[in-house]
Amino acid sequence: MNEANPVYRGRSISVFAEEVELPNGRRVTLDVVRHPGAAAVVPFATECDVLLIRQFRHAAGGTIFEVPAGKLDGSEDPAVCAARELEEETGQRAGRLERLGEIWTTPGFTDERIHLFAAYDLAPTSQKLEADEIIEVVRVSLERALAMIWSGELRDAKSALALLHAAHRAGRLQPA
Numbered sequence: 041m042n043e044a045n046p047v048y049r050g051r052s053i054s055v056f057a058e059e060v061e062l063p064n065g066r067r068v069t070l071d072v073v074r075h076p077g078a079a080a081v082v083p084f085a086t087e088c089d090v091l092l093i094r095q096f097r098h099a100a101g102g103t104i105f106e107v108p109a110g111k112l113d114g115s116e117d118p119a120v121c122a123a124r125e126l127e128e129e130t131g132q133r134a135g136r137l138e139r140l141g142e143i144w145t146t147p148g149f150t151d152e153r154i155h156l157f158a159a160y161d162l163a164p165t166s167q168k169l170e171a172d173e174i175i176e177v178v179r180v181s182l183e184r185a186l187a188m189i190w191s192g193e194l195r196d197a198k199s200a201l202a203l204l205h206a207a208h209r210a211g212r213l214q215p216a
Contacts, residue, residue: 075152080109118155135161
């Protein structure tokens with residue numbers, strides 16, 4: 041059994057009350073946020089420096105540090121989405137993208153998956169912000185970006201995980 045009753049359909053999410061049978065046989069109604077998925081990208085300005093964005097986020101109550109990211113358009117390839125969001129939000133074009141992995145954002149109530157990438161060999165292009173985007177591009181060392189995670193200055197989960205994956209790939213972070 042998996043019946044879904046739409047509760048809300050918005051611009052980027054839909055909310056459903058879903059009747060499900062759990063593995064133990066119990067039947068329950070769960071609220072599920074359906075999301076088309078997204079891509080996030082860590083832009084390497086140099087071997088040692090990355091670009092972060094300071095973006096106003098109403099739901100977070102102000103301006104936060106993030107890596108460029110955005111929603112997939114339909115069945116869009118996540119790498120295409122990552123490249124597009126990099127250009128739109130930072131005004132930089134990637135010469136090369138590397139896939140870092142993917143994450144579930146909050147599997148307790150949403151099916152949103154974010155595909156993580158690192159971008160290299162950046163070249164300037166024009167920034168194309170959307171009407172609801174207020175963004176400042178900030179260049180920091182990868183070590184500083186990691187310190188921002190540990191200090192709580194950068195609390196966005198997708199960005200923190202993307203930076204950790206990128207640092208590990210670059211040989212600057214070894215698992216314990």
